[in-house]
Amino acid sequence: MKFSVKEKMVIAASGFIVIGLIAYYVVNGIGIKMERTPHETSGLFAMGSVISQKLYGSHSEVEMDAVANEAFTAVKELEGLISWQSESSDIGRLNKAEGEAVSFNKKSYELLKQNLAVARKSSGAFDPTILPVVKLWGFDPPHAQDSSFSYHVPKIDDIHSTLALVDYHKVITDDAAQAVRLGAGQSIDLGGSGKGAACDAAVEVYRKNAGISGGMIVVGGSSIGLMGEKPEGKSWDIAIRDPRGTGAGDNLAIIQLKNCFVSTSGDYEKFFAEGSDYYHHIINPRTGWPSKSGIISATVVCSNGALSDMLSTACVVLGKDAALELLKEAAAEAVLADDAKNLYITQGLKSGFSLINESYTINYVQ
Amino acid sequence: MFNKKILTKKDLILVGILLAAAIICILLANAPSRGGGLTAVITQDGRLLYSVELSSVKEPYTIKIDGDYPLEIRLESKAVQVQNASCKDKLCMASGRLDRAGQQAVCLPNRTVVRIVSSSDKSEEWDAVTG
Incomplete structure:
Protein backbone atom coordinates (compact mmCIF):
# COMPACT_ATOMS: atom_id res chain seq x y z
CA MET A 1 0.00 0.00 0.00
CA LYS A 2 1.35 3.38 -0.96
CA PHE A 3 0.54 6.57 0.94
CA SER A 4 0.01 9.89 -0.77
CA VAL A 5 1.73 13.07 0.52
CA LYS A 6 -1.52 14.11 2.17
CA GLU A 7 -1.82 10.78 3.96
CA LYS A 8 1.78 10.99 5.16
CA MET A 9 1.07 14.42 6.59
CA VAL A 10 -1.97 13.16 8.47
CA ILE A 11 0.01 10.19 9.85
CA ALA A 12 2.83 12.52 10.92
CA ALA A 13 0.34 14.89 12.58
CA SER A 14 -1.32 12.06 14.48
CA GLY A 15 2.12 10.86 15.56
CA PHE A 16 2.92 14.30 16.97
CA ILE A 17 -0.37 14.40 18.83
CA VAL A 18 0.22 10.99 20.42
CA ILE A 19 3.79 11.90 21.43
CA GLY A 20 2.56 15.23 22.80
CA LEU A 21 -0.15 13.56 24.88
CA ILE A 22 2.31 11.01 26.27
CA ALA A 23 4.75 13.81 27.18
CA TYR A 24 1.91 15.76 28.82
CA TYR A 25 0.96 12.79 31.00
CA VAL A 26 4.57 12.04 31.92
CA VAL A 27 5.19 15.63 33.06
CA ASN A 28 1.86 16.23 34.81
CA GLY A 29 1.07 12.79 36.04
CA ILE A 30 4.45 11.60 37.21
CA GLY A 31 7.13 14.28 37.08
CA ILE A 32 5.45 17.08 39.01
CA LYS A 33 3.38 14.77 41.19
CA MET A 34 6.53 13.62 42.98
CA GLU A 35 6.88 17.06 44.54
CA ARG A 36 3.18 17.72 44.96
CA THR A 37 2.28 14.53 46.75
CA PRO A 38 2.74 14.95 50.50
CA ILE A 82 1.76 17.23 81.39
CA SER A 83 -0.89 14.48 81.47
CA TRP A 84 -2.81 14.86 84.73
CA GLN A 85 -4.03 11.28 84.38
CA SER A 86 -0.48 10.02 84.78
CA GLU A 87 0.73 10.00 88.38
CA SER A 88 4.37 10.26 87.35
CA SER A 89 4.00 13.33 85.10
CA ASP A 90 4.96 16.75 86.44
CA ILE A 91 1.27 17.67 86.64
CA GLY A 92 0.35 14.31 88.20
CA ARG A 93 2.99 14.80 90.91
CA LEU A 94 1.89 18.41 91.48
CA ASN A 95 -1.76 17.43 91.92
CA LYS A 96 -0.79 14.85 94.56
CA ALA A 97 1.69 17.10 96.40
CA GLU A 98 -0.91 18.63 98.77
CA GLY A 99 0.49 22.12 98.61
CA GLU A 100 4.18 21.15 98.60
CA ALA A 101 6.47 22.59 95.91
CA VAL A 102 7.17 20.26 92.99
CA SER A 103 10.07 20.78 90.58
CA PHE A 104 9.19 20.76 86.90
CA ASN A 105 10.86 19.99 83.60
CA LYS A 106 11.70 23.13 81.60
CA LYS A 107 9.02 22.51 78.96
CA SER A 108 6.19 21.77 81.35
CA TYR A 109 7.22 24.71 83.54
CA GLU A 110 7.12 27.10 80.59
CA LEU A 111 3.75 25.75 79.50
CA LEU A 112 2.34 26.15 82.99
CA LYS A 113 3.62 29.74 83.13
CA GLN A 114 2.01 30.38 79.75
CA ASN A 115 -1.29 28.99 81.13
CA LEU A 116 -1.13 31.36 84.09
CA ALA A 117 -0.34 34.29 81.78
CA VAL A 118 -3.44 33.62 79.66
CA ALA A 119 -5.48 33.21 82.86
CA ARG A 120 -4.34 36.68 83.92
CA LYS A 121 -4.91 38.27 80.50
CA SER A 122 -8.40 36.77 80.25
CA SER A 123 -9.19 37.74 83.87
CA GLY A 124 -9.81 34.10 84.67
CA ALA A 125 -12.05 33.25 81.70
CA PHE A 126 -9.37 30.66 81.03
CA ASP A 127 -8.13 29.00 84.22
CA PRO A 128 -5.98 25.85 84.38
CA THR A 129 -7.23 25.14 87.93
CA ILE A 130 -10.77 24.40 86.64
CA LEU A 131 -10.13 20.61 86.76
CA PRO A 132 -12.13 19.84 89.97
CA VAL A 133 -15.27 21.43 88.47
CA VAL A 134 -14.78 19.69 85.10
CA LYS A 135 -14.53 16.39 87.01
CA LEU A 136 -17.67 17.22 88.96
CA TRP A 137 -19.57 17.62 85.69
CA GLY A 138 -17.97 14.45 84.34
CA PHE A 139 -16.44 16.07 81.26
CA ASP A 140 -12.96 14.72 82.03
CA PRO A 141 -11.83 11.79 79.85
CA PRO A 142 -12.10 8.96 82.44
CA HIS A 143 -15.74 9.86 83.09
CA ALA A 144 -16.63 10.73 79.51
CA GLN A 145 -15.42 7.37 78.20
CA ASP A 146 -16.85 5.25 81.01
CA SER A 147 -20.00 3.56 79.77
CA SER A 148 -21.33 3.11 83.33
CA PHE A 149 -21.19 6.86 83.93
CA SER A 150 -24.06 9.07 82.89
CA TYR A 151 -23.96 12.84 82.68
CA HIS A 152 -26.03 14.84 85.10
CA VAL A 153 -26.15 18.38 86.45
CA PRO A 154 -24.20 18.41 89.74
CA LYS A 155 -25.78 19.61 92.99
CA ILE A 156 -25.55 23.38 93.29
CA ASP A 157 -23.84 23.13 96.69
CA ASP A 158 -21.20 20.87 95.15
CA ILE A 159 -20.60 23.33 92.32
CA HIS A 160 -20.11 26.13 94.86
CA SER A 161 -17.76 24.23 97.13
CA THR A 162 -15.69 22.96 94.19
CA LEU A 163 -15.61 26.35 92.52
CA ALA A 164 -13.92 27.75 95.64
CA LEU A 165 -10.85 25.69 94.66
CA VAL A 166 -10.64 27.31 91.23
CA ASP A 167 -8.25 30.26 91.34
CA TYR A 168 -5.10 30.59 89.28
CA HIS A 169 -3.80 33.29 91.71
CA LYS A 170 -3.14 30.54 94.25
CA VAL A 171 -0.68 28.75 91.98
CA ILE A 172 2.80 29.83 93.08
CA THR A 173 5.72 29.50 90.69
CA ASP A 174 9.42 29.78 91.47
CA ASP A 175 11.51 30.53 88.38
CA ALA A 176 14.87 29.95 90.08
CA ALA A 177 13.92 26.47 91.27
CA GLN A 178 11.59 25.82 88.29
CA ALA A 179 9.09 24.66 90.90
CA VAL A 180 5.32 24.98 91.37
CA ARG A 181 3.05 24.93 94.39
CA LEU A 182 -0.76 24.69 94.46
CA GLY A 183 -3.24 26.10 96.94
CA ALA A 184 -5.06 23.74 99.33
CA GLY A 185 -7.30 21.25 97.53
CA GLN A 186 -6.40 22.59 94.08
CA SER A 187 -5.58 20.54 91.05
CA ILE A 188 -4.39 21.68 87.67
CA ASP A 189 -4.83 20.56 84.08
CA LEU A 190 -2.75 21.89 81.19
CA GLY A 191 -5.13 20.13 78.78
CA GLY A 192 -6.56 23.46 77.67
CA SER A 193 -3.20 24.06 76.03
CA GLY A 194 -2.12 20.46 75.41
CA MET B 1 -6.66 14.34 -11.65
CA PHE B 2 -10.34 14.93 -12.20
CA ASN B 3 -11.58 11.82 -10.48
CA LYS B 4 -9.36 12.32 -7.34
CA LYS B 5 -11.58 13.01 -4.34
CA ILE B 6 -10.53 15.57 -1.74
CA LEU B 7 -10.89 12.96 1.02
CA THR B 8 -10.19 9.34 0.27
CA LYS B 9 -11.54 6.44 2.27
CA LYS B 10 -8.15 6.06 3.98
CA ASP B 11 -8.22 9.72 5.05
CA LEU B 12 -11.60 9.23 6.65
CA ILE B 13 -10.36 6.19 8.57
CA LEU B 14 -7.36 8.18 9.87
CA VAL B 15 -9.52 11.11 10.92
CA GLY B 16 -11.84 8.66 12.65
CA ILE B 17 -8.96 7.06 14.56
CA LEU B 18 -7.63 10.48 15.60
CA LEU B 19 -11.03 11.59 16.87
CA ALA B 20 -11.49 8.36 18.79
CA ALA B 21 -8.00 8.73 20.34
CA ALA B 22 -8.76 12.32 21.35
CA ILE B 23 -12.07 11.35 22.94
CA ILE B 24 -10.46 8.47 24.87
CA CYS B 25 -7.71 10.80 26.13
CA ILE B 26 -10.25 13.38 27.34
CA LEU B 27 -12.27 10.68 29.09
CA LEU B 28 -9.14 9.26 30.75
CA ALA B 29 -8.06 12.70 31.93
CA ASN B 30 -11.41 13.48 33.55
CA ALA B 31 -12.64 10.13 34.79
CA PRO B 32 -11.01 9.51 38.21
CA SER B 33 -11.66 12.90 39.82
CA ARG B 34 -15.08 12.64 41.48
CA GLY B 35 -17.22 9.90 42.92
CA GLY B 36 -14.94 7.05 42.00
CA GLY B 37 -11.60 6.28 43.57
CA LEU B 38 -12.66 6.64 47.20
CA THR B 39 -11.03 4.27 49.65
CA ALA B 40 -12.04 3.70 53.27
CA VAL B 41 -8.95 3.32 55.44
CA ILE B 42 -9.36 1.90 58.94
CA THR B 43 -6.45 2.04 61.39
CA GLN B 44 -6.02 1.11 65.03
CA ASP B 45 -3.08 2.59 66.96
CA GLY B 46 -1.78 3.75 63.60
CA ARG B 47 -1.72 0.19 62.21
CA LEU B 48 -3.63 -0.39 59.00
CA LEU B 49 -6.49 -2.82 59.57
CA TYR B 50 -8.51 -2.38 56.39
CA SER B 51 -8.23 -0.45 53.17
CA VAL B 52 -11.36 -0.91 51.10
CA GLU B 53 -12.03 0.63 47.72
CA LEU B 54 -15.66 1.65 48.15
CA SER B 55 -16.61 1.10 44.52
CA SER B 56 -15.69 -2.57 44.98
CA VAL B 57 -18.37 -3.00 47.66
CA LYS B 58 -21.28 -4.67 45.88
CA GLU B 59 -23.41 -5.53 48.91
CA PRO B 60 -23.13 -3.46 52.12
CA TYR B 61 -21.43 -5.34 54.94
CA THR B 62 -20.26 -4.77 58.48
CA ILE B 63 -16.82 -5.35 59.95
CA LYS B 64 -16.02 -5.62 63.64
CA ILE B 65 -13.01 -3.90 65.18
CA ASP B 66 -11.79 -5.60 68.37
CA GLY B 67 -10.25 -3.86 71.35
CA ASP B 68 -11.31 -2.45 74.72
CA TYR B 69 -14.28 -0.74 73.09
CA PRO B 70 -15.26 -2.80 70.02
CA LEU B 71 -16.76 -1.05 67.03
CA GLU B 72 -18.95 -2.05 64.11
CA ILE B 73 -18.27 -0.33 60.82
CA ARG B 74 -20.62 -0.53 57.88
CA LEU B 75 -19.20 -0.34 54.38
CA GLU B 76 -21.32 0.60 51.40
CA SER B 77 -20.50 1.25 47.76
CA LYS B 78 -20.40 5.02 48.29
CA ALA B 79 -19.91 5.54 52.03
CA VAL B 80 -18.60 4.16 55.28
CA GLN B 81 -20.08 4.71 58.72
CA VAL B 82 -19.47 3.63 62.31
CA GLN B 83 -22.68 1.78 63.01
CA ASN B 84 -22.11 0.80 66.59
CA ALA B 85 -19.67 1.87 69.28
CA SER B 86 -19.40 0.35 72.73
CA CYS B 87 -18.06 3.43 74.50
CA LYS B 88 -20.16 6.11 76.11
CA ASP B 89 -19.38 9.14 73.96
CA LYS B 90 -20.10 7.56 70.56
CA LEU B 91 -18.41 10.55 68.96
CA CYS B 92 -17.34 8.39 66.03
CA MET B 93 -20.99 7.54 65.34
CA ALA B 94 -21.83 11.24 65.47
CA SER B 95 -19.49 11.78 62.52
CA GLY B 96 -22.20 10.09 60.46
CA ARG B 97 -21.83 8.79 56.93
CA LEU B 98 -18.43 9.48 55.42
CA ASP B 99 -18.66 9.79 51.66
CA ARG B 100 -16.09 12.41 50.68
CA ALA B 101 -12.31 12.40 50.62
CA GLY B 102 -10.83 13.99 53.73
CA GLN B 103 -13.65 13.01 56.09
CA GLN B 104 -12.92 10.90 59.12
CA ALA B 105 -14.48 9.38 62.23
CA VAL B 106 -12.29 8.92 65.28
CA CYS B 107 -12.85 6.53 68.18
CA LEU B 108 -10.52 7.61 70.99
CA PRO B 109 -11.15 4.82 73.49
CA ASN B 110 -10.58 2.11 70.90
CA ARG B 111 -7.82 4.14 69.19
CA THR B 112 -9.46 3.61 65.82
CA VAL B 113 -9.68 5.99 62.88
CA VAL B 114 -11.93 5.53 59.86
CA ARG B 115 -11.11 7.91 57.03
CA ILE B 116 -11.82 8.39 53.37
CA VAL B 117 -8.93 8.96 51.03
CA SER B 118 -9.05 9.65 47.34
CA SER B 119 -6.79 8.10 44.76
CA SER B 120 -6.42 11.47 43.07
CA ASP B 121 -5.17 13.95 45.68
CA LYS B 122 -6.69 16.89 43.84
CA SER B 123 -10.23 16.07 44.89
CA GLU B 124 -9.71 16.88 48.59
CA GLU B 125 -11.21 20.26 49.19
CA TRP B 126 -9.18 21.06 52.30
CA ASP B 127 -6.00 20.01 54.06
CA ALA B 128 -7.53 19.67 57.52
CA VAL B 129 -10.63 20.41 59.56
CA THR B 130 -10.59 22.36 62.82
CA GLY B 131 -13.59 22.11 65.10
Missing part, protein backbone atom coordinates in the same frame (compact mmCIF):
# COMPACT_ATOMS: atom_id res chain seq x y z
CA HIS A 39 4.03 12.34 52.90
CA GLU A 40 1.07 11.55 55.14
CA THR A 41 0.86 9.72 58.44
CA SER A 42 -2.33 9.30 60.38
CA GLY A 43 -4.04 7.27 63.07
CA LEU A 44 -1.52 7.44 65.92
CA PHE A 45 -2.80 8.60 69.29
CA ALA A 46 -1.29 11.06 71.76
CA MET A 47 -2.68 13.80 74.04
CA GLY A 48 -5.94 11.87 74.10
CA SER A 49 -6.29 12.64 70.39
CA VAL A 50 -5.56 11.25 66.99
CA ILE A 51 -2.50 12.78 65.31
CA SER A 52 -2.18 13.32 61.55
CA GLN A 53 0.78 14.80 59.75
CA LYS A 54 1.35 15.97 56.18
CA LEU A 55 4.84 16.85 54.99
CA TYR A 56 6.09 18.41 51.74
CA GLY A 57 9.66 18.88 50.66
CA SER A 58 12.75 17.48 49.01
CA HIS A 59 13.26 14.68 51.54
CA SER A 60 12.95 11.05 50.47
CA GLU A 61 10.07 8.97 51.83
CA VAL A 62 12.39 7.39 54.40
CA GLU A 63 13.62 10.79 55.62
CA MET A 64 10.05 12.13 55.74
CA ASP A 65 9.06 9.14 57.83
CA ALA A 66 11.93 9.86 60.23
CA VAL A 67 10.79 13.50 60.62
CA ALA A 68 7.17 12.43 61.23
CA ASN A 69 8.36 9.90 63.83
CA GLU A 70 10.53 12.48 65.54
CA ALA A 71 7.60 14.92 65.70
CA PHE A 72 5.31 12.23 67.13
CA THR A 73 7.96 11.31 69.72
CA ALA A 74 8.20 14.99 70.73
CA VAL A 75 4.41 15.06 71.23
CA LYS A 76 4.50 11.86 73.33
CA GLU A 77 7.30 13.32 75.48
CA LEU A 78 5.25 16.43 76.14
CA GLU A 79 2.24 14.25 77.00
CA GLY A 80 4.41 12.35 79.48
CA LEU A 81 5.20 15.64 81.23
CA LYS A 195 -3.18 19.98 71.81
CA GLY A 196 -1.82 23.36 70.79
CA ALA A 197 1.44 22.73 72.66
CA ALA A 198 1.71 19.41 70.80
CA CYS A 199 1.50 21.38 67.53
CA ASP A 200 4.31 23.65 68.78
CA ALA A 201 6.48 20.62 69.55
CA ALA A 202 5.92 19.07 66.12
CA VAL A 203 6.46 22.29 64.17
CA GLU A 204 9.73 22.82 66.07
CA VAL A 205 10.87 19.46 64.67
CA TYR A 206 9.78 20.41 61.11
CA ARG A 207 11.67 23.71 61.29
CA LYS A 208 14.92 21.94 62.16
CA ASN A 209 14.74 19.98 58.90
CA ALA A 210 15.84 21.92 55.84
CA GLY A 211 14.32 19.22 53.62
CA ILE A 212 10.80 20.13 54.78
CA SER A 213 9.26 23.01 52.86
CA GLY A 214 5.80 22.61 54.35
CA GLY A 215 4.49 20.64 57.31
CA MET A 216 1.13 20.23 58.97
CA ILE A 217 0.20 18.48 62.22
CA VAL A 218 -3.41 18.00 63.23
CA VAL A 219 -4.07 17.07 66.84
CA GLY A 220 -7.51 15.74 67.61
CA GLY A 221 -9.23 17.69 64.88
CA SER A 222 -9.14 20.88 66.89
CA SER A 223 -5.55 22.16 66.93
CA ILE A 224 -3.40 22.46 63.82
CA GLY A 225 0.22 23.50 63.42
CA LEU A 226 1.31 24.77 60.00
CA MET A 227 4.95 25.19 59.06
CA GLY A 228 5.74 26.98 55.81
CA GLU A 229 3.49 26.54 52.83
CA LYS A 230 2.42 23.98 50.25
CA PRO A 231 4.27 23.55 46.93
CA GLU A 232 4.20 26.51 44.51
CA GLY A 233 3.62 28.93 47.36
CA LYS A 234 0.08 27.70 48.01
CA SER A 235 -1.64 28.26 51.35
CA TRP A 236 -3.01 25.49 53.50
CA ASP A 237 -6.80 25.23 53.23
CA ILE A 238 -8.27 24.73 56.68
CA ALA A 239 -11.96 23.96 57.01
CA ILE A 240 -13.81 25.11 60.13
CA ARG A 241 -16.46 22.70 61.32
CA ASP A 242 -20.04 23.92 61.43
CA PRO A 243 -20.86 24.12 65.16
CA ARG A 244 -24.44 23.07 64.40
CA GLY A 245 -23.56 20.61 61.63
CA THR A 246 -24.70 17.02 61.83
CA GLY A 247 -21.69 15.05 60.67
CA ALA A 248 -18.06 15.03 59.66
CA GLY A 249 -18.75 16.71 56.34
CA ASP A 250 -20.58 19.79 57.57
CA ASN A 251 -18.19 22.69 57.43
CA LEU A 252 -18.78 26.34 58.06
CA ALA A 253 -16.01 27.94 56.02
CA ILE A 254 -12.49 27.56 54.74
CA ILE A 255 -9.59 29.78 55.75
CA GLN A 256 -6.28 29.90 53.88
CA LEU A 257 -3.20 30.02 56.07
CA LYS A 258 0.58 29.77 56.05
CA ASN A 259 3.08 29.36 58.84
CA CYS A 260 0.81 29.65 61.88
CA PHE A 261 -1.25 27.74 64.44
CA VAL A 262 -5.03 27.24 64.56
CA SER A 263 -7.27 25.97 67.34
CA THR A 264 -11.03 25.73 67.69
CA SER A 265 -13.20 25.34 70.76
CA GLY A 266 -16.92 24.81 70.58
CA ASP A 267 -19.87 23.90 72.74
CA TYR A 268 -20.62 20.81 70.61
CA GLU A 269 -17.69 18.53 71.46
CA LYS A 270 -19.00 16.99 74.69
CA PHE A 271 -22.45 17.75 75.96
CA PHE A 272 -25.64 16.33 77.36
CA ALA A 273 -29.23 17.41 77.60
CA GLU A 274 -31.24 17.33 80.80
CA GLY A 275 -34.84 18.45 80.71
CA SER A 276 -34.99 21.18 78.10
CA ASP A 277 -31.46 22.40 78.78
CA TYR A 278 -28.19 21.68 77.02
CA TYR A 279 -24.95 21.37 78.99
CA HIS A 280 -21.56 21.41 77.29
CA HIS A 281 -17.97 20.88 78.41
CA ILE A 282 -16.63 24.44 78.34
CA ILE A 283 -17.12 25.41 81.96
CA ASN A 284 -16.97 29.09 82.86
CA PRO A 285 -14.40 29.26 85.70
CA ARG A 286 -16.26 32.19 87.21
CA THR A 287 -19.60 30.41 87.58
CA GLY A 288 -18.84 26.68 87.49
CA TRP A 289 -21.55 26.24 84.83
CA PRO A 290 -21.20 25.65 81.06
CA SER A 291 -20.50 28.97 79.39
CA LYS A 292 -23.45 30.83 77.90
CA SER A 293 -21.74 33.77 76.28
CA GLY A 294 -23.51 33.52 72.93
CA ILE A 295 -20.28 32.41 71.23
CA ILE A 296 -20.62 28.72 70.40
CA SER A 297 -17.44 28.23 68.38
CA ALA A 298 -14.14 30.11 68.33
CA THR A 299 -11.32 29.44 65.85
CA VAL A 300 -8.15 31.29 66.82
CA VAL A 301 -5.09 31.76 64.59
CA CYS A 302 -1.77 32.99 65.96
CA SER A 303 1.97 32.35 65.99
CA ASN A 304 1.93 29.92 68.93
CA GLY A 305 -0.04 26.68 69.20
CA ALA A 306 -0.56 26.56 72.97
CA LEU A 307 -1.71 30.19 72.90
CA SER A 308 -4.21 29.57 70.07
CA ASP A 309 -5.60 26.61 72.03
CA MET A 310 -6.10 28.56 75.26
CA LEU A 311 -7.45 31.67 73.53
CA SER A 312 -10.08 29.63 71.68
CA THR A 313 -11.46 28.37 75.00
CA ALA A 314 -11.27 31.85 76.55
CA CYS A 315 -13.20 33.35 73.60
CA VAL A 316 -16.11 30.93 74.05
CA VAL A 317 -16.29 31.84 77.75
CA LEU A 318 -15.85 35.60 77.29
CA GLY A 319 -18.36 36.23 74.52
CA LYS A 320 -17.87 38.41 71.46
CA ASP A 321 -16.83 41.83 72.75
CA ALA A 322 -14.43 40.74 75.48
CA ALA A 323 -13.06 38.01 73.20
CA LEU A 324 -12.22 40.51 70.45
CA GLU A 325 -10.43 42.70 72.98
CA LEU A 326 -8.38 39.77 74.27
CA LEU A 327 -7.52 38.70 70.71
CA LYS A 328 -6.31 42.17 69.85
CA GLU A 329 -4.09 42.25 72.91
CA ALA A 330 -2.66 38.84 72.02
CA ALA A 331 -2.15 39.76 68.32
CA ALA A 332 -4.36 36.82 67.33
CA GLU A 333 -6.92 36.46 64.54
CA ALA A 334 -10.20 34.62 64.87
CA VAL A 335 -13.47 33.41 63.43
CA LEU A 336 -16.18 33.49 66.10
CA ALA A 337 -19.63 31.99 65.58
CA ASP A 338 -22.57 32.96 67.77
CA ASP A 339 -25.86 31.23 68.49
CA ALA A 340 -27.71 33.51 66.03
CA LYS A 341 -25.62 32.35 63.06
CA ASN A 342 -23.43 35.43 62.99
CA LEU A 343 -19.76 35.08 62.17
CA TYR A 344 -17.22 37.61 63.43
CA ILE A 345 -14.04 37.49 61.39
CA THR A 346 -10.98 39.56 62.22
CA GLN A 347 -9.32 41.56 59.43
CA GLY A 348 -6.25 39.34 59.19
CA LEU A 349 -8.34 36.37 58.03
CA LYS A 350 -10.48 38.31 55.58
CA SER A 351 -8.47 37.66 52.41
CA GLY A 352 -8.37 33.88 52.63
CA PHE A 353 -11.90 33.39 53.95
CA SER A 354 -14.59 31.55 52.02
CA LEU A 355 -17.98 30.72 53.44
CA ILE A 356 -19.41 27.23 52.88
CA ASN A 357 -22.60 27.31 54.93
CA GLU A 358 -24.44 30.32 53.57
CA SER A 359 -27.00 30.43 56.36
CA TYR A 360 -24.37 32.28 58.43
CA THR A 361 -23.93 36.04 58.20
CA ILE A 362 -20.43 37.41 57.80
CA ASN A 363 -19.30 40.37 59.91
CA TYR A 364 -15.73 41.62 59.54
CA VAL A 365 -14.43 43.14 62.74
CA GLN A 366 -11.27 44.92 63.84
